[in-house]
Amino acid sequence: MSDPSTEQTLAGARETRPSMPAPAPEPPRDRPLRDRILDVAALYPESRSAIIPALRLAQEEHGWLPEEAFDEVADALELTPGYCKAVASFYDMFRLQPVGRHEVCVCTSLACTLVGAADTLRAFEHELGVEAGGSTEDGLFTLRTVECYGGCGWGPVVAIDERYHEPLPANEVVPLIERLRSEAGG
Amino acid sequence: MSDRILLDFEGDRREIADYEAAGGYESLKRALKMEATDIVGMVDKSGLRGRGGAGFPTGRKASFLPSDRKPAYLCVNADESEPCTFKDREIMLRNPHALIEGIVTMSFAIGATSAFIYIRGEYRTEFEVLMRAAEQARARGYIGRNVLGSGYDATIVIHRGAGAYICGEETALLSSLEGERGQPRSKPPFPAVAGLYASPTLVNNVETIATVPFIIEKGGEWYAEIGTERSKGTRVFSLAGNVKRPGNYELPLTRTLRDLIEGEGGGVPDGRTLKAIIPGGSSTPVLLPDQIDTGLDYESIAAAGSMAGSGSVTIVDDRTCIVQLALRTAEFYVHESCGKCTPCREGTRWGQEILRRIEMGEARQDELDLLLNVCDRILGNCLCPLGDAMAMPVAAFVTRFRDEFQRHIDEGGCPFVETSPFSSYYHHDHAGVPG
Ligand SMILES: Cc1cc2nc3c(=O)[nH]c(=O)nc-3n(C[C@H](O)[C@H](O)[C@H](O)COP(=O)(O)O)c2cc1C
Ligand code: SF4
Ligand code: FES
Numbered sequence: 374m375s376d377p378s379t380e381q382t383l384a385g386a387r388e389t390r391p392s393m394p395a396p397a398p399e400p401p402r403d404r405p406l407r408d409r410i411l412d413v414a415a416l417y418p419e420s421r422s423a424i425i426p427a428l429r430l431a432q433e434e435h436g437w438l439p440e441e442a443f444d445e446v447a448d449a450l451e452l453t454p455g456y457c458k459a460v461a462s463f464y465d466m467f468r469l470q471p472v473g474r475h476e477v478c479v480c481t482s483l484a485c486t487l488v489g490a491a492d493t494l495r496a497f498e499h500e501l502g503v504e505a506g507g508s509t510e511d512g513l514f515t516l517r518t519v520e521c522y523g524g525c526g527w528g529p530v531v532a533i534d535e536r537y538h539e540p541l542p543a544n545e546v547v548p549l550i551e552r553l554r555s556e557a558g559g
Numbered sequence: 560m561s562d563r564i565l566l567d568f569e570g571d572r573r574e575i576a577d578y579e580a581a582g583g584y585e586s587l588k589r590a591l592k593m594e595a596t597d598i599v600g601m602v603d604k605s606g607l608r609g610r611g612g613a614g615f616p617t618g619r620k621a622s623f624l625p626s627d628r629k630p631a632y633l634c635v636n637a638d639e640s641e642p643c644t645f646k647d648r649e650i651m652l653r654n655p656h657a658l659i660e661g662i663v664t665m666s667f668a669i670g671a672t673s674a675f676i677y678i679r680g681e682y683r684t685e686f687e688v689l690m691r692a693a694e695q696a697r698a699r700g701y702i703g704r705n706v707l708g709s710g711y712d713a714t715i716v717i718h719r720g721a722g723a724y725i726c727g728e729e730t731a732l733l734s735s736l737e738g739e740r741g742q743p744r745s746k747p748p749f750p751a752v753a754g755l756y757a758s759p760t761l762v763n764n765v766e767t768i769a770t771v772p773f774i775i776e777k778g779g780e781w782y783a784e785i786g787t788e789r790s791k792g793t794r795v796f797s798l799a800g801n802v803k804r805p806g807n808y809e810l811p812l813t814r815t816l817r818d819l820i821e822g823e824g825g826g827v828p829d830g831r832t833l834k835a836i837i838p839g840g841s842s843t844p845v846l847l848p849d850q851i852d853t854g855l856d857y858e859s860i861a862a863a864g865s866m867a868g869s870g871s872v873t874i875v876d877d878r879t880c881i882v883q884l885a886l887r888t889a890e891f892y893v894h895e896s897c898g899k900c901t902p903c904r905e906g907t908r909w910g911q912e913i914l915r916r917i918e919m920g921e922a923r924q925d926e927l928d929l930l931l932n933v934c935d936r937i938l939g940n941c942l943c944p945l946g947d948a949m950a951m952p953v954a955a956f957v958t959r960f961r962d963e964f965q966r967h968i969d970e971g972g973c974p975f976v977e978t979s980p981f982s983s984y985y986h987h988d989h990a991g992v993p994g
Contacts, residue, residue, distance in 0.1 A: 378827070378829055425680075425718070425720065486981050487801055494983075520895070522681050523647075523681065524648070
């Protein structure tokens, strides 16, 4: 499906993209969530400023943000759960529903779509058997479309569990999914 | 001599030793011995203008902060979410210490109590790069109590957002950083007077701040020599779309779109021709191929009928349907509208619906002018510039490619459905599933 001119663009992108460092190790979760939230809150002049990092810590703990998470964040920061939920719902990265083990975010903004992101999206839909917004029945994948992720020159950009794969043309989707499936203990 | 300043090297200088070996942090040592007002004066003399979008003179903005009111804050805008823009990410990945050095310098110059870097939540790896760079800088005494014996205490908090384009707008950024939903506030008061926690606050883009150490090192006059009469220095341009070598390219502001697109980017790949140029991020009005000799400076792009914006240049080849491009642009701003004001909340959605009808071949003839009318009613009537950011490019697509919109209406559908890369997004029967 890919056009020879798009192939040239992808080859150019592979040359110009800077090298990325290895992911930092996951921070330890050896202390209670509340204590870790208080540590972050101490960095700010006013603790309410820590609501985003606090919600993120809670989301990492639960995999998403159940009611209980809002209670925990509210308690630690001396806010109300309703307030925390209202703030969380404003931001795209907070999950108000459970998601699959791997979250696949396909950028379909302008620059990525100019170089084939819609085909990459369809390839994910085809391989996973779900439409954008859905999760696979085995609970392994949630597929989403997202707006510009800031990798436009190196598109199509796909982020899996917050790490960028760029460029990711449609023909590289199946091997990537197969790898993730086998790592999940196939 | 190279034309580049900020990215004048191969690879990266993430490790502080590499940065110091190239002369890094010398400029901070010099700045800490200067009078604060002289630092701001030097930046003012350089003619540096904000690289976040609006192009406001950086030295002037810093001079608006009252020097006697404490606390005061510096907020670095690393939200970078305007579609097609990816330059701040490369600066943070390859030259994070230039940003840290610029932050400490400017914090000292405005007497900031603390500095915050508001980085978009999706930039997780870049957040980790900055965290590590700050840790290294702290270990070397460039951040922390009594920096290099100057008596100045420098604090930097790196704050990850959570996915909301509007938080790049400076007052929304402050709302978000205060722990609220990221909605813009009306100005005045401007952040310089009542910003973070109602205290004087300077908000600047990553590229703007990362340029400061070079100006302190070589002088305001040196920087002002580069560029045009009113657009000084270099910019890191994000080049994306249908070019042979997309990527970030730092160029002096004396150069042209052609230098960037053809010289650096290698032009449109074989077999295709240039159809449109979006010269400053998705919110800027489209330019036509015969405008490729336009200068990259703020004034030339404005004279051509668009805006230099965020410095991202997107190339569209002849396969692409302009209606689909306009629709995708509109959908972005609908998704990101915070909902605070009516013309933006309702107008962007209405415009999007008309564009969808045109693309699907459902629109009547009068809806084309209706679309322009909707754009017109958004323009200038919103609390923050996001409404305009939808209305301006959409209106420009319609006026500069009117025949193409007309063909959709006349033919009752999209004439480019077979070739346009957006077709498999909008028309399921054109889904390109690899074999
Ligand atoms: C909707 C909207 C989004 C914006 N996004 C960004 C952004 O991601 N990064 C940025 O530096 N400026 C952004 N800006 C511009 C900021 O409001 C502000 O002008 C800028 O950060 C000031 O820094 P500068 O003077 O160094 O350019 C945005 C503006 C608007 C209206
Ligand atoms: S213009 Fe749009 S984004 Fe800006 S304040 Fe109004 S509704 Fe919110
Ligand atoms: S358009 Fe996809 S990352 Fe920017």
